[in-house]
Structures are given as C-alpha cells and as structure tokens.
Amino acid sequence: MDYTIKGKDILLKQPDFDLDQTLDCGQAFRWTKVDNSTYTGFFLNTPLTISCENSADNVFRLHDTSERELLETWADYFDLATDYGELKRRFSEDETMSKACSYAGGIRILKQDSWEALSSFIISQNNNIPRIKGIIGRLCEHYDGYPTHTQMKDETVESLGYLRSGFRAKYLVDAISKINSCELDLKSISKMPIDDARAALMTIKGVGPKVAECALLFGMYRIEAFPVDVWVKRVMEQWYPNGLPECVKGCQGIAQQYLFHYIRTSSQT
C-alpha cells in the first residue's frame, strides 16, 4: 500500500480505483457525493470523507483519519489488497468483459458489514436506488448510525412505519428475529459452502436468490456469488446465453459488478 501522512489527512496512491464507480454504483447506499471529487460515508459507524486528489496519478485524500484507521478499517473496506489490474487482465480474455472492464475500470468491491448488506438488499428489492438511499437514510437518522440487528430487536412493522419501506418492513422484522434468536448466525453463514450459505439466508422471508447473492457478495466478500437482477439478466440474454466465460470463474461477483455498471450506464434508458 502506497500512502503518505499529511497532517490529519492521508494521501493514498491506488490504481484501479474510481470513487463514482465504486461508491455510487448500487453496491453501498450510504455514500454521499458532496462535491465533484468528494464523497462522505461510513463503514459501520466510522465516518470518512474521501476525495480524488489527482485522477491522473490515482491519488486520493482520506480526510481527518489516522494511519491506524487506514490499516485497520479502510484498507480492508476498499479491498486494497486485491490486485484489480490483474483481475481485469484475466477477465479481458473475453470480449464483452474486456469492454466492461475498460468502460469502468475503477470499480472495486466494498467489504461491507454483513448485517448492513443483508438488510440494505432486503430494502432494495423491486425498488430504485434513490429511494433505497432514502429509506436507509431515515433508518440511520433514527438510530444515529446504521443500527445492528441487536439494536433493532424490538422493531415491528408498525414501529418501522417511518421508513416508508412498504412491504419490505415485514421482511426486515423476520431477518431481525431470525438473527437475534440465533436461528441464523451471519458469521457462520459467511464461512459455509456457497450453496448452504445461500439456502440459510433464503430461510428469511423476503430473501430470495438475488438478495441472498448480494448479501454474500457485498456483506461477506464471497466473490463467487453472482447476483442476477433485471440488468444482469439483460447482459446474460444478450451476450452470454450459454453461461459465463471461463476467465471469470471463481470471481463472478467482481465480473458481475463490471457488467452491471456497463449495461446500466451505457444503455442509459
């Protein structure tokens, strides 16, 4: 990792990293763009303001943080140990993947908290990104930060009414109940074989294949998980009617993120 300390800030040199493509691409819902090159957001309840200092040199400024916080939190959250350049070279053996990788080469998978990812993607179903952000924003405002499932233990459909999350409130309540009763344990699910992990998550009402896959990919860093939403379904029909290419094997989740961004922003409907 290449960084220098500048007073209360840290300058990080990091290739294959674009803030718009990573923080505003529908994998996390608590990053806010505050100006053309700057985002503010959180990992759990640790805040960060990060800006692109020099896009040509891939330099980023992490505002008002510490070396310790960088090493203990942000290096992991931004998946800095993974060589995305190497991954993109591998993926680019396939023509469509090659286009997707060069279209948005600064995508990274964020290693989010498992409960936050699971609950966020429960909220995401049959919903659009601005409204997902609105619901999560109201939740975090109410709790002064993203609540743990333990903090939410007494919530009911009625008490969650202020979220205006519609039919999804009952699904949140079921997830909270199954986790707090220890019927499900997210930490052990994260280590299960992928089929078992998926099946365990899908015992929650409102968690189907798509939400389970997103919880695995974005909340448990299971990069072999492959969420298929309406957009990725279009990708599969258009380019991969016979399945994904061999070169993405084992990292389908990361490939999916390039493809999702590619079709969603290039088709521009």
Added chain:
DNA sequence: TTCCAGGCGTATC
C-alpha cells in the same frame, strides 16, 4: 397518467 425500480411470496396449473 402510467411505468418502473439491484425481487419475492403466493396461488395455480
């Protein structure tokens, strides 16, 4: 106004 959104549960065959 109507359509749609990082889907899923349920009914029906």
Added chain:
DNA sequence: GATACGCATGGA
C-alpha cells in the same frame, strides 16, 4: 417446476 400476479412507495 413453471408461470402469473400483487405488492408499497415515489421518481420519471
């Protein structure tokens, strides 16, 4: 097991 339909809400 496949397919059709309703679902809360709000932006376009």
